[in-house]
Amino acid sequence: MNDVRIDIEVNGIRYERTVDARTSLADFLREQIGLTGTHLGCEHGVCGACTVLVDGRSVRSCLSLAAQAGGTTVRTVEGLGDGDGLSPLQQAMSRHHGLQCGFCTPGFVVAATELLENSAELDDHDVREALSGNVCRCTGYHGIVAAVLEVARERQPATGKAAE
Numbered sequence: 001m002n003d004v005r006i007d008i009e010v011n012g013i014r015y016e017r018t019v020d021a022r023t024s025l026a027d028f029l030r031e032q033i034g035l036t037g038t039h040l041g042c043e044h045g046v047c048g049a050c051t052v053l054v055d056g057r058s059v060r061s062c063l064s065l066a067a068q069a070g071g072t073t074v075r076t077v078e079g080l081g082d083g084d085g086l087s088p089l090q091q092a093m094s095r096h097h098g099l100q101c102g103f104c105t106p107g108f109v110v111a112a113t114e115l116l117e118n119s120a121e122l123d124d125h126d127v128r129e130a131l132s133g134n135v136c137r138c139t140g141y142h143g144i145v146a147a148v149l150e151v152a153r154e155r156q157p158a159t160g161k162a163a164e
Helices: 025-032 088-095 105-118 124-130 142-155
Strands: 003-010 013-020 051-054 057-060 073-075
Touching (some): 057 105, 088 142, 105 142, 124 142
Parallel strands (some): 003 073
Antiparallel strands (some): 003 013, 051 057, 051 073
C-alpha cells in the first residue's frame, strides 16, 4: 500500500491524515472526516453531485485524489452556511423549490457559490451555462436558476435604479 501524509484545511478545520495514495477526495471527505454532504453519483465526474471548492474553484471530488488536495483549502456544502444556519443560496434554493430528492443539491449549491463569488452580474444564460456540468433529474432547473439569480440580485450594490 502506498500511504501519503496530507495536511488539508476543510471548512476552516485543519486535518493531518495518512491516506492511501488512491483515495479520492470524495471518499476522504465522507469516510475519514465524516462530511457526508458531498454526494457520489456517477463517480465519473459527469453528474457534479460531488462538487467541492478547492482553493475557491469547483472540483469534482470523485475524480480528485485526497493526496492532490494536500496543502489546499477545501469547502464543502457543510461549510457554506453561517454557523448553524443556511447560506443565503441554500435558503433561496428552498424558497424556489430548487431541490426535490436533494441528491444533486450539494453539488449545485457549491458550484453556484463559486459562480456567485466570482461574478458581478448574472443573467439566466450565465447561470445555466455555469451549472451545465451539474445534472438534476427531478427539478427541471427552473427553481435552481431562480434561486441563484435571486441571490445574485441581492448581492448587487444599489445603483439608484428603480426595481423592475
